[in-house]
Amino acid sequence: MASNNRLIVGISGASGIVYGIRVLEALKAAGVETHLVMSKAAELTLAYETDVKVKDVKALASVVYNVSDIGAAISSGSFKTRGMIIAPCSIRTVSEIVSGVTSSLLSRSADVVLKERRRLVLLVRESPLHTGHLRTLTAASEMGAIISPPVPAFYSLPQTLADMIDHTVGRALDLFDIDAGLVKRWGEPGEKSKSGKRGGRARPRRRKS
């Protein structure tokens, strides 16, 4: 597959492992070649937050790497990709990226994406944030990363948790110019998305008197 159709997917141990799973599902459906690296803590959150097995998550990716394999293809800038998304991204992982002390393949591959001036999108999840977190996120942004926290949008009138997750994942993939058909787009009335759902202008519900 062409190198410009490759995306690195990182999954770290923040809450919201479902975002990483949905990213992999959406990229598979969109025909994008995915290179997955998952932290040990992500395997723990997978067990806490879902009934899904690690092998089932890995089966969604085109290529899977061990997080300690610092000699893997994605550890080198000469291996061309469109960039990397980390979903969800823990404070620990973003801190490691910012420090440059990249002790795992997860942070090393993100560091490589930044040094090659490719796109790095971080779905950082933590709340509340102290000043140290905020400084770290500012530093990551200054280094070229896009901080895209998984914050739900309500203007699309989500009916289910899955709708909220899809919107967040779809907007994150928009940052790579990948339209996975997951987003109900504002100002595009009646357009049928690839997922089969109708888009359209969302309006706040009127209270019934």
Ligand SMILES: Cc1cc2nc3c(=O)[nH]c(=O)nc-3n(C[C@H](O)[C@H](O)[C@H](O)COP(=O)(O)O)c2cc1C
């Ligand atoms: C159930 C669970 C939820 C967690 N949620 C978060 C979170 O939302 N954000 C965060 O930064 N860390 C969270 N953590 C802590 C991280 O997993 C921990 O800092 C870990 O060292 C991150 O390692 P990694 O970045 O290599 O995945 C959570 C841990 C567990 C077990």
